[in-house]
Amino acid sequence: xxLKTRRxxxxxxxxxxGRSSMTxxxxxxxxxxxxxxxxxxxxxxxxxxxxxxxxxDLTPDFDAYIRHWKSLNIRFDAIYSGFLGSSxxxxxxxxxxxxxxxxxxxxxxxxxxxxGGKCYKTCTKELCSGMRKLAKKADIITxxxxxxxxxxxxxxxxxxxxCESDLSGxxxxxxxxxxxxxxxxxMDFLYGKIGVACRxxxxxxxxxxxxxSVDGYxxxxxxxxxxxxLGSYLDGLGMTKSAEKAADFxxxxxxxxxxxxxxxxxxxxxxxxxFELIG
Ligand code: PXL
Numbered sequence: 001x002x003l004k005t006r007r008x009x010x011x012x013x014x015x016x017x018g019r020s021s022m023t024x025x026x027x028x029x030x031x032x033x034x035x036x037x038x039x040x041x042x043x044x045x046x047x048x049x050x051x052x053x054x055x056x057d058l059t060p061d062f063d064a065y066i067r068h069w070k071s072l073n074i075r076f077d078a079i080y081s082g083f084l085g086s087s088x089x090x091x092x093x094x095x096x097x098x099x100x101x102x103x104x105x106x107x108x109x110x111x112x113x114x115x116g117g118k119c120y121k122t123c124t125k126e127l128c129s130g131m132r133k134l135a136k137k138a139d140i141i142t143x144x145x146x147x148x149x150x151x152x153x154x155x156x157x158x159x160x161x162x163c164e165s166d167l168s169g170x171x172x173x174x175x176x177x178x179x180x181x182x183x184x185x186x187m188d189f190l191y192g193k194i195g196v197a198c199r200x201x202x203x204x205x206x207x208x209x210x211x212x213s214v215d216g217y218x219x220x221x222x223x224x225x226x227x228x229x230l231g232s233y234l235d236g237l238g239m240t241k242s243a244e245k246a247a248d249f250x251x252x253x254x255x256x257x258x259x260x261x262x263x264x265x266x267x268x269x270x271x272x273x274x275f276e277l278i279g
Contacts, residue, residue, distance in 0.1 A: 005033065005034065005035045006033075006034045006035065006077040006078070006234050007034070007035045007037060007074070007075070007076050007077050008029055008034050008035065008036050008037065008076065008077065008078045008079075008080055008234075009037050009039055009076045009078070009079045009080065009100065010022060010025045010026065010036050010037065010038050010039060010080050010082075011039040011041060011079070011080065011081040011082070011084075011093055011096065012039075012040070012041060012080075012081070012082040012083055012223075013040065013041050013042040013043070013082075013083050013085070014038075014040050014042075014043050014044070015044045015045075015046055015047040015053075016043075016044065016045045016046055017045060017046035017050065017266070018046045018047040018049065018050055018219060018220060018265065019220045019223075019224075019266060019267030019268065019270070020047045020083075020220035020223050020267055021082050021083050021112075021223050022038055022040060022082075024220060024223040024227055024267075024270075025080065025082070025223065025227045027270070027271070027274065028224065028227035028228055028231060028270070028277065029227055029230065029231050031231075031274040031277045032231035032235070032277050032278070033231075033278075034077075034231055037069075037074070037076075039065065039096070041057075041059070041083070041084055041085060041089055042056060042057050042058055042085050043055075043058065044056075047219055047220065047267075048121055048122060049219045049265065050265060055085070057086075059085075059086065059088055059092065062089075062092045063092075066092070066096055066099060069100070070099055070100075074100070075100070075102060075105075076100055076101075076105050077105065077106065077234055078105060078106045078107070078108060078230060078234055079096065079097055079100060079101060079106075079107045079108070080108045080110070080226070080227075080230055081093045081108070081110065081134070082110045082112050082226065083112040083223075084112070084127065084130070084131070085122055085127075086122075086124075086126070086127060086130075087124070087126035087127050087130035089130075090127065090130025090133065090134050091130060093109075093134055094133060094134055094137060097134075098137075106139050106230075106233065106234065107137060107138045107139045107140070108138065108139065108140045108141075108142065108229075108230050108233075109131075109134050109135055109137070109138035109140070109141050110141070110142045110222065110226040111131040111135060111142075111143050111147050111151060112147070112222060112223075113127065113128060113131060113143075113146075113147045113150045113151075114144075114146040114150055115144055115146050115147075115186070115222070116146060116217070117146055117149075117158065117160060118146065118157060119146075119150060119155070119157055123155075125154075125155045128151070128154060128155040129154070129155075131150075131151065132151055132154075132177055135151065135174075135177040135178060135179050136178035136179070137178070138178075138179040139179065139180050139181060140180065140183065140233070140239070141177075141179045141181075141182055141183070142183045142222070142225065142229060143182075143184055143185075144185045144186040144222055145161070145184060145185070145186045145187055146160065146186070148160075148161075148170055148174060148184050149161075149170075151174060151177065152170055152173045161189075162189065163189050164189060167184075167187070167197055167208075168206070170184075171184070171197065174199075175199065175201040179201065180200070180201055180202060181198070181239050182197075182201065183196060183197070183198050183229065183239065184196065184197045184199075185222065185225055185247070186222075187208075187210075188213070190210060192212060192213055193210040193211065193212060193213055194210065194211055194212075194213040194247075194251075195208055195210040195211075196208070196209055196210075196243050196244075196247050198239050198240045198243050200239065207240040209240075209243075209244060209247070211247050211248065212251070213251075214251060214255050214258060215258070216257075216258060216264050217264060218257065218264045218267065219264070219265065219267055220267035221253075221254065221267075221268055224246075224250050224253060224268060225246045225247065225250050227246075228245060228246035228249045228277065229243055229245075229246040230242075231277065232245045232246065249270070249273065249276065250268070252273055252276075253268035253269055253273055254268050256269050256270075257269045
């Protein structure tokens, strides 16, 4: 066993109802033996897909939070950002990266902005342009197909690649944003299948794989994917193997949710499967 515990700065919101973002990142990465240091961006009573949610924006705390951590001389093996509520928050995350990234820190930016061909309510033009800037500072970005569209189209998710041959141009455009590795999830080009594309922008190599899809809409699976991906990547699995492990875990969690009859709006049931990540 590697006795050194890897430390991850998790920059996400905390949503009370509906498994997502910070609660998922802590559960998954802790199960994988990583220490998670939460940097909460907002507190919501539920994720934004559920009517009536409360939203407490924590941006006013960011500066003092960063300064305190800086005074403690904390070093991170990874900086992992997800849902952000405004372009002001993206600018703070950018500053966080400048303050804490060293040559061994992996920066993963999950540009949470939309799904199913639509932007989330909170995704403004300004937020999109902030995410594009953040992607420049990332080692790895993990957009779903819609978020790839929002990043490339500058806030217009309506034009999405419809097949693998369209995808290559999109990956080139995302490469131009600056990340070293791009992992696009949720590729629904083939009936009954859901695919992932992994592009190494240095070598230009792209790996694509598919799993059987599970019918239904499952919020929070992007957070689950990115968290399992990051834990696996920090364990040394490499981009494509980490993506395969993450996609497999998401698929099993979605299948369990369907079998259980639980409402998928609560997110997928992954708790009973976490033991599979330990080791
Ligand atoms: O799962 C992504 C996500 C994270 N955080 C909040 C969200 C969503 C998606 O809807 O609303 C608050």
